[in-house]
Amino acid sequence: MNIPRTSYPRIVIIGGGFAGVSLAKKLSKQEVQVVLLDKNNYHTFQPLLYQVSTGGLEPDSIAYPIRKILKDFPNFYFRLANVEEIDIKKNKVRTNIGSLKFDYLVVASGSKTNYFGNTEIEKYSMAMKTIPQSLNLRSLILENFEDALLTSDLNERNALMNFVIVGGGPTGVELAGALAEIKKGILPKDYPDLDTRMAQIHIVQSGDCILKGMSEKASQKAEDFLEKLGVNIWKNVRVTNYDGKTVTTSTELTFETATLIWAAGVKGATIKGLDSETFVTRGNRLLVNEFNQIKGFSNIFAIGDIACMIADESPQGLPMMAQPAIQQGEQLGDNLLRLLEEQPMTPFAYKDKGAMATIGRNKAVVDLKNIRFQGVFAWYVWMFVHLFFLIGFRNRMVVFINWVYNYIRFDREARLIIRPFKKKRKV
Amino acid sequence: MNIPRTSYPRIVIIGGGFAGVSLAKKLSKQEVQVVLLDKNNYHTFQPLLYQVSTGGLEPDSIAYPIRKILKDFPNFYFRLANVEEIDIKKNKVRTNIGSLKFDYLVVASGSKTNYFGNTEIEKYSMAMKTIPQSLNLRSLILENFEDALLTSDLNERNALMNFVIVGGGPTGVELAGALAEIKKGILPKDYPDLDTRMAQIHIVQSGDCILKGMSEKASQKAEDFLEKLGVNIWKNVRVTNYDGKTVTTSTELTFETATLIWAAGVKGATIKGLDSETFVTRGNRLLVNEFNQIKGFSNIFAIGDIACMIADESPQGLPMMAQPAIQQGEQLGDNLLRLLEEQPMTPFAYKDKGAMATIGRNKAVVDLKNIRFQGVFAWYVWMFVHLFFLIGFRNRMVVFINWVYNYIRFDREARLIIRPFKKKRKV
Numbered sequence: 001m002n003i004p005r006t007s008y009p010r011i012v013i014i015g016g017g018f019a020g021v022s023l024a025k026k027l028s029k030q031e032v033q034v035v036l037l038d039k040n041n042y043h044t045f046q047p048l049l050y051q052v053s054t055g056g057l058e059p060d061s062i063a064y065p066i067r068k069i070l071k072d073f074p075n076f077y078f079r080l081a082n083v084e085e086i087d088i089k090k091n092k093v094r095t096n097i098g099s100l101k102f103d104y105l106v107v108a109s110g111s112k113t114n115y116f117g118n119t120e121i122e123k124y125s126m127a128m129k130t131i132p133q134s135l136n137l138r139s140l141i142l143e144n145f146e147d148a149l150l151t152s153d154l155n156e157r158n159a160l161m162n163f164v165i166v167g168g169g170p171t172g173v174e175l176a177g178a179l180a181e182i183k184k185g186i187l188p189k190d191y192p193d194l195d196t197r198m199a200q201i202h203i204v205q206s207g208d209c210i211l212k213g214m215s216e217k218a219s220q221k222a223e224d225f226l227e228k229l230g231v232n233i234w235k236n237v238r239v240t241n242y243d244g245k246t247v248t249t250s251t252e253l254t255f256e257t258a259t260l261i262w263a264a265g266v267k268g269a270t271i272k273g274l275d276s277e278t279f280v281t282r283g284n285r286l287l288v289n290e291f292n293q294i295k296g297f298s299n300i301f302a303i304g305d306i307a308c309m310i311a312d313e314s315p316q317g318l319p320m321m322a323q324p325a326i327q328q329g330e331q332l333g334d335n336l337l338r339l340l341e342e343q344p345m346t347p348f349a350y351k352d353k354g355a356m357a358t359i360g361r362n363k364a365v366v367d368l369k370n371i372r373f374q375g376v377f378a379w380y381v382w383m384f385v386h387l388f389f390l391i392g393f394r395n396r397m398v399v400f401i402n403w404v405y406n407y408i409r410f411d412r413e414a415r416l417i418i419r420p421f422k423k424k425r426k427v
Numbered sequence: 428m429n430i431p432r433t434s435y436p437r438i439v440i441i442g443g444g445f446a447g448v449s450l451a452k453k454l455s456k457q458e459v460q461v462v463l464l465d466k467n468n469y470h471t472f473q474p475l476l477y478q479v480s481t482g483g484l485e486p487d488s489i490a491y492p493i494r495k496i497l498k499d500f501p502n503f504y505f506r507l508a509n510v511e512e513i514d515i516k517k518n519k520v521r522t523n524i525g526s527l528k529f530d531y532l533v534v535a536s537g538s539k540t541n542y543f544g545n546t547e548i549e550k551y552s553m554a555m556k557t558i559p560q561s562l563n564l565r566s567l568i569l570e571n572f573e574d575a576l577l578t579s580d581l582n583e584r585n586a587l588m589n590f591v592i593v594g595g596g597p598t599g600v601e602l603a604g605a606l607a608e609i610k611k612g613i614l615p616k617d618y619p620d621l622d623t624r625m626a627q628i629h630i631v632q633s634g635d636c637i638l639k640g641m642s643e644k645a646s647q648k649a650e651d652f653l654e655k656l657g658v659n660i661w662k663n664v665r666v667t668n669y670d671g672k673t674v675t676t677s678t679e680l681t682f683e684t685a686t687l688i689w690a691a692g693v694k695g696a697t698i699k700g701l702d703s704e705t706f707v708t709r710g711n712r713l714l715v716n717e718f719n720q721i722k723g724f725s726n727i728f729a730i731g732d733i734a735c736m737i738a739d740e741s742p743q744g745l746p747m748m749a750q751p752a753i754q755q756g757e758q759l760g761d762n763l764l765r766l767l768e769e770q771p772m773t774p775f776a777y778k779d780k781g782a783m784a785t786i787g788r789n790k791a792v793v794d795l796k797n798i799r800f801q802g803v804f805a806w807y808v809w810m811f812v813h814l815f816f817l818i819g820f821r822n823r824m825v826v827f828i829n830w831v832y833n834y835i836r837f838d839r840e841a842r843l844i845i846r847p848f849k850k851k852r853k854v
Contacts, residue, residue, distance in 0.1 A: 002579060003620075041569060042843045058487035058825075060841045067617040068840065077620060080573040080844075097577050131845055142468060146507040150524050152429060190494040193430075193504060394832045394840050398485075398825055405821045413495065413821050414487045416469045417507070418558055419846070 001035075001098040003077050008033040009340060012093055012100060014083050014271070015108035016043050016066045019304025019325035021391075023106060026333020028073035032340070035077045035102075037095060041066055044131055045390050047322065048399070050171060052134040053141070054178035055415035056406055059131045061398040064391040083109070086273035088300065104299045104336060107274065107286060108329070111266040111305035111320050114284075124244040125262040128171060137261065138414075139421040141179075144258055145187065149194050155256065161199040162257040164247050166239045167264035168203050168210030170357040173222055175261060176203050177359035180229035185410040201231045202255060204247075206238040206264070211365070213319060214355050218365035221374040225359040239264070258423075266320055268306045281308045285317060290347035292332050303328040309348065322389065323353055358382045361407065428462075428525040430504050435460040436767060439520055439527060441510050441698070442535035443470050443493045446731025446752035448818075450533060453760020455500035459767070462504045462529075464522060468493055471558055472817055474749065475826070477598060479561040480568070481605035482842035483833055486558045488825040491818040510536070513700035515727065531726045531763060534701065534713060535756070538732035538747050541694035541711075551671040552689040555598060564688065565841075566848040568606075571685050572614065576621050582683065588626040589684040591674050593666045594691035595630050595637030597784040600649055602688060603630050604786035607656035612837040628658045629682060631674075633665040633691070638792070640746060641782050645792035648801040652786040666691070685850075693747055695733040708735045712744060717774035719759050730755040736775065745777055749816065754778060785809045788834065 003010075008031055013020045016038035027034050045062040052059050070076040081095040086105065093100045113129050115122040126137045141163070148160040163179055165172045179201045187196035203210065203226070209219045210226075210233060223233060238250040239260075247255040268285035279294055281287040285308035286294055292301045292309065301307075304325035308317035318324040328348060335345040354368040356378065364379040366372065373381075383403060387396050406412055430437075435458055440447045443465035454461050472489040479486050497503040508522040513532065520527045540556050542549040553564045568590070575587040590606055592599045606628045614623035630637065630653070636646045637653075637660060650660060665677040666687075674682040695712035706721055708714040712735035713721055719728045719736065728734075731752035735744035745751040755775060762772040781795040783805065791806040793799065800808075810830060814823050833839055 002577070040844065041573065042845075058485045059845060060485035060487070060843060063843050063845070065617070065840060065842045068838075068842075071616040071619075079576070080570075135845070143507075146468065149506070150429070189498040190492070192498075392840060394829065394838075397828050397832070401824050401828065402821065405824070411495075411821075413492065413819060415492045415495075416487060416490050417467065418469075418486060418490070418562070 001079060001081075001095070001100045003035055003079075003100065006033055006075070008075060009103040010035060010101070011104040011106065011336060012037065012102040013106045013108055014093070015110055015304070016040070017046075017108060017110045017304060017325065018322045019110075019329040020106070020108035021066070021069055022326045022329030023108065023303065023333050024070060024073075024076070026330055027336065028070075028076070030337060032336070033075045033077070034073070035079065035100065036066065036070065037079050037081045037083055037093070038066060039080070039082050041080050043069065043391060045395075046129070047386060048390075049128050049131070049134045050175040050178055052131065052414075053128055053137040053175065054182060055138060055142075055412040056178065057399060057402050058414050059135055061395050061402070062390065063131060064395060069391065083271055086271055088273055088297070091299070102299075105301065106332065107271065107294070107300070107302040107306055108304045108325075109269045109271060109306050112269045113262060114265040114267040115262065116265070118241065121239070121242050121260070121262060124242050125166075125260040127262050128175070129266070135419065136421045139417045139419060140259060140423070142415055142417050143420060143423075145191055145194065145196075149191065158198055158200075159245070159256040160258045161196070162202070162255060163200070163259050163261065164202045164204060164255045164257045165261045165263055166204050167262070168205035168207070168212070168233070168235075169263060170211065170355075172203050172205075172261075172263040173210055173226065173357050173359060175263065176201050176226060176231045177229060177363070180226070180231050181360050182412065183230070186412060186415070190415070202234060203231060204234045204237050204239050204249065206236070208235050210235075211357055214357070214365065215367045215372055217372055218357075218367050218374065222357060222359055222365050225363040229360055266305070268308070270306070274300075282316060283308065283320070291335055291345045292328055292348060301332055303332055311350070314350065318350055321355075324350055327351060356382050356385065428506060428508075428522070428527045430462055430506075430527065433460055433502070435502060436530040437462060437528070438531040438533065438763060439464065439529040440533045440535055441520070442537055442731070443467070444473075444535060444537045444731060444752065445749045446537075446756040447533070447535035448493070448496055449753045449756030450535065450730065450760050451497060451500075451503070453757055454763065455503070457764060459763070460502045460504070461500070462506065462527065463493065463497065464506050464508045464510055464520070465493060466507070466509050468505075468507050470496065470818060473556070474813060475817075476555050476558070476561045477602040477605055479558065479841075480555055480564040480602065481609060482565060482569075482839040483605065484826060484829050485841050486562055488822050488829070489817070490558060491822060496818065510698055513698055515700055515724070518726070529726075532728065533759065534698065534721070534727070534729040534733055535731045535752075536696045536698060536733050538693040539696045540689060541692040542689065543692070545668065548666070548669050548687070548689060551669050552593075552687040554689055555602070556693070562846065563848045566844045566846060567686060567850070569842055569844050570847060570850075572618055572621065572623075576618065585625055585627075586672070586683040587685045588623070589629070589682060590627070590686050590688065591629045591631060591682045591684045592688045592690055593631050594689070595632035595634070595639070595660070595662075596690060597638065597782075599630055599632075599688075599690040600637055600653065600784050600786060602690065603628050603653060603658045604656060604790070607653070607658050608787050609839065610657070613839060613842070617842075629661060630658060631661045631664050631666050631676065633663070635662050637662075638784055641784070641792065642794045642799055644799055645784075645794050645801065649784060649786055649792050652790040656787055693732065695735070697733070701727075709743065710735065710747070718762055718772045719755055719775060728759055730759050738777070741777065748782075750780055751777055783809050783812065
């Protein structure tokens, strides 16, 4: 890779997600050369992907060009690249566009969908971790209703209008709520010639509650909200397979559906060279110490979802969410500068700012450190926080306008099949 | 197709563009059954596609769900379908989702890119008639700059930063202007490690002026604007071939480029059954009389780009633009109702409202009936008119905000490679 060598030490960051970008910002205007590698030329605001899938937001309003984030920083380089291997002996990163030596390496490669080894589910289900995946889901949902109009086979029609979401975490809950609102507010108007009351939304949850990471109150309230919206919640049920037609579970329960959305888990997106048992711990994450250093290295770090930092408060590592990623990125920025000045690094301490999830219009649950609340106010807080963390003034404005419009008009206008999704299912 | 037969006469409209939608609106709340068929579930506002290609607007803000346009109309049916054939003897339309009888048929299938039979150009060039095509072009432009960073071969780098637009009509002119502004305002910031001054934008025009349909003054002024922006205009040059690498022309001029954008012409998108010499006239359009009836039929009509209506003022048919399409759609709506009441139909008379094109920031040309002007005021008029004709309040708001933002910040934030474009070129 033709990046000039200067007298500054070179820090290579793999990944432009929350962790990588907050680190990069910390390193701006410092005496270091920073090379950020990502397979996309944009940063994705993942918490709002479900709104892209359900036509509430345009994809471009939750994406932000990485080059623009870095544009005022001197000594910054971005390369659109797939990292293929890390050569830990030679301090080198190998990518599809060439190799690059590093002085310091920060792995911020994030996470990917965890199918727990089930290749059939992987093949036939829909995931929602990236913008193209979310757009595919948007197309599929809309195509299903168009197809439901065409069939006179009632079973097939029901399968097309049946949505099974696996996983009752924030993603599953937020998506289910949005689908339920579409069913209520949009389908009857858009498809007057279809009995859209037959559309069903299911959440299948292996544990005994939804929103497991949140308080019992939040979990219970979210369940109430979802039930009010007509979502069916199946607890203590584990999905065992999906062949593109029938969902089988650990119980006698089965579902006939054309759409299985897999939101049941993620795992660290490890990279060859750092994917051996020496480095990888539970959840396929890289074990790091309190300075985010990977075991055995003084110059290789991991931050965000890919990093597993075990502490007394988090014996299984920090949650794979935006907040730990942002905080670790910022702290590592400071620590790298300290390291370069031969100062001691500061151990990372996670400031848990709480968690929140929205279920629908005026319906959200918020757990902060000292206070928990649900309902309308929680919903406003949720929106404010998401707007605040979204990168870019234009994006905030566009998202804000969409939300106001959708709220006033009970609408979601981005219900567009821009690129049809080619179904792999058997039906 | 399972659409119920009622006592109302059935009008089938093929195509949800400007013509089809304005006709549909006219027929709302009338005693007719209307079936609108389109291969997309959205209406595309084609005049702004070039802004999608150049990252100025998100695709969703110039698309509008067709079902939403029709939602308050009783007796309206939309089907997502590819029309494959029209059976003019049996009054039947055959599509990929089944056949449908009609009492009245309106062909509003629009136009498609005309490569004048050159399959190599068709294969290697980029078109900009649909949203997916515009997104592909957006991806390609951005990928080219990423690739230009990687090569040390100067010829290849120049080819990657070289943009050749064939055709000096509004599409070509507006795209060239937008590319020139990107070159000036965005590339130096986004690619500090690339000599983006080397980027070149060419318009190749077979005739002796650009914006042929407009006044001489507008054409000359547009040329001045483009030259000020650094666009190279080649007049009286016809592109003869492009092999994915080299553009050859009718003169000795050749271009080495990774991106040829073909905006040199369109032709009617005819449909089997109505594609014989009996019906098709110049530009592959369907010859219609002053009531938009296709020759030999009293119940089959064509409107918009696909219709060629010859009049004294327009011996070659009306221009293939939004205005004739909208006006014909509205008029045909009235005429169909008259026909059903056995009243005589009114002949169509085109009200030429003028033409306009924008070249860039504060630079546009406007020809109205009695007045012509260029520059800043023309630019405001251009924006106002485009916002006015855009369907949907949300779309208008989002486009407006993007424009204000882009104007103040000299920016285009939708420079996102959401789906990489797989290059067919040989380099």
